Amino acid sequence: MEQLSLFHHVMRAYAANPESRLANSSLYETVAREAGLSRAQLEERDPVGRSGQPHNLIKRKIRWFQQTLRSLGVIERVPDARGVWTLTDAGKKKLRNIQPSAAVVGFSTELGVAIWSDCNRVFDRWDEPICLALTSPPYPLARPRAYGGPSIEDYSDFICRVVEPIVKNLVAGGNVVLNVGDVFEPGLPAKSTYIEELILALRKRLGLYLMNRIVWESNKPPGPIQWASKQRMQLNEGYEHVLWFCNDPGRCLADNRRVLEPHTQRHRQLIERGGEPRHAVYGDGAYRLRPGSYQNPTDGTILRTVWKLSNNCASQRRYKQMARALGLEPHGASMPLALAQRIVRFMTEIDQLVVDPMGGSMTTGLAAELEGRRWTCTERVLDYVLGGAQRFLDRPGFDLNLPLCGASYE
Ligand SMILES: C[S@@+](CC[C@H](N)C(=O)[O-])C[C@H]1O[C@@H](n2cnc3c(N)ncnc32)[C@H](O)[C@@H]1O
Structure with a gap:
């Protein structure tokens, strides 16, 4: 330290x-x-x-x-x-931004490595099979965050350039998950369709199939207030998108048994009673209940596609405190650890490789680390790499490499 x-x-x-x-x-x-x-x-x-x-x-x-x-x-x-x-x-x-030509190992653990680098510098020359890429890229905000970001016009290109070298190394059935947020058309209370364009670009240019649009219902402040609170034409924002893609859906590595939720008490009672007593048809015949349905005990409930996860996360709060104590700029848009952990567990097995090309405070790396997966994150802002390192101090094999090397990562 x-x-x-x-x-x-x-x-x-x-x-x-x-x-x-x-x-x-x-x-x-x-x-x-x-x-x-x-x-x-x-x-x-x-x-x-x-x-x-x-x-x-x-x-x-x-x-x-x-x-x-x-x-x-x-x-x-x-x-x-x-x-x-x-x-x-x-x-x-840009003292804080790494030169595109350089890549420096920031820190490592027995399971993973965080590299201070532009992601393309590292992944353009990558040759190890990747099972999951989970990243939260900069959103195309009208007023970008401290770390900047692409314009809305360049967005699909930007993401395709970042994801392409990763897709080349993705194992069959490997997944790419992007956490992105809605933005408004400039000066209008209407949503941009950049996310739809991105989905199409990833399908057409990189051959990625859209597996699902997961809705992450979060409790972050609703802004921008202009259209909802002032003009009263819009609603408060309540969710972000978790877009899930796969290169070979028939062989997708995801397994929902790794992320089952506990059954509700009502469901447990239903199982105990021997399942449904009724015979019912509803939804114009679309759904049928037979006596005995749901009688078999199962390990838990399959997750639905709406995930309610707090944005306020103890791991992030600790990270921010530690970063500030070291005089480092804390990351202003980190993901909650629980979101990353759920995705990592759902989509990979122990020891498989997870990458995050735009790692920020290294939440994906930490999630992978805690779930026993191998990981590599790249991040071009030094403060975030150094601050992120503080989240790994107690992990086996933790080694802060940055000050010890001036060498490039080849
Ligand atoms: C939304 S943040 C990621 C936050 C992260 N998920 C976390 O939990 O802390 C996006 C990050 O991408 C980084 N970034 C943007 N372009 C990059 C590039 N070409 N190479 C590496 N990092 C990049 C930014 O510096 C920023 O920290």
Whole structure:
């Protein structure tokens, strides 16, 4: 955790002075101040290696992190000035966003890995069978969130580009699940049909079949208030879409027995009484009840397609607190863990591989981890990768790699 914040302080030191050059001496002092290190600690020397030569480990670590930023194209050496570095043009623009050409392992556990990277950088060269891709892409909002997002016109293209390399590696019967939300036509109280267009694009361009449109009824604030609360023409929003696709529906890996709900008391009593006593036909003959229907005990109730799951999740709250405590920007649109866990359990078996190309605070990774599935998440905003790491501190094999490597993931 200390290393994590030290790396972050090195980045902040450069971000705080975008136009100026930073000599290493000032960098050491800034980082030490931000990290709450005393001057004595900053100057401390410890024996290193077989020779036992005394070295200053903190300054060495700071230089190490500086090299990571260099290898990511965020900073560059100022010519003819020893130990002076400045932000590259790309670094000035987007210090927080990884360069498209770089990919760095953020952290890993025995089961999975989170990579600080643009998703295409990783999945374009992927060659391991994937069983499930679960992701919540940025919505095409009129006022995008802090991490940005594609415009509504580019949306289908954007998603197809992200999903295509994953689909190439999807096992037969593998699933792709997208959590997306409705948006309104600009200036109108009418819904955009971008979701319908997306479904068609995934079918036509990538051959994915729509398995179901699951409705996730959540308790998040209803906004935008313009059409419902002010103009009173619309209704308050109450759900998001969980779109479920499969490349080979006949061999779909999903199994609803892994996500059965407990029977209601009424249903248990019905079973105990030996099932239905009535003979009934209703719905103009569409449904028939015979005496004895529902008499066989089953393990639970099959889930319906409307999932009522709170948006307010203890795991997210803890994550946000920990991220803030480290001075990291917490993610503003993370999924509830229960939603991701349900999907992971429903659609995969233990040890199968789950990926999330736009991992945010790593909820999909955590769900897979807790369900004993292998996982890989990519995320291009460093704060989210580092904050997400805090959710895995107690997981077997947890290793924070980011500060230790400047190498690309090849
Ligand atoms: C809605 S959020 C995902 C939230 C996530 N499900 C969670 O629970 O925290 C979308 C994320 O996609 C990331 N993102 C957008 N484009 C990306 C890309 N090309 N490669 C990697 N990450 C990307 C954004 O930075 C953002 O964190």
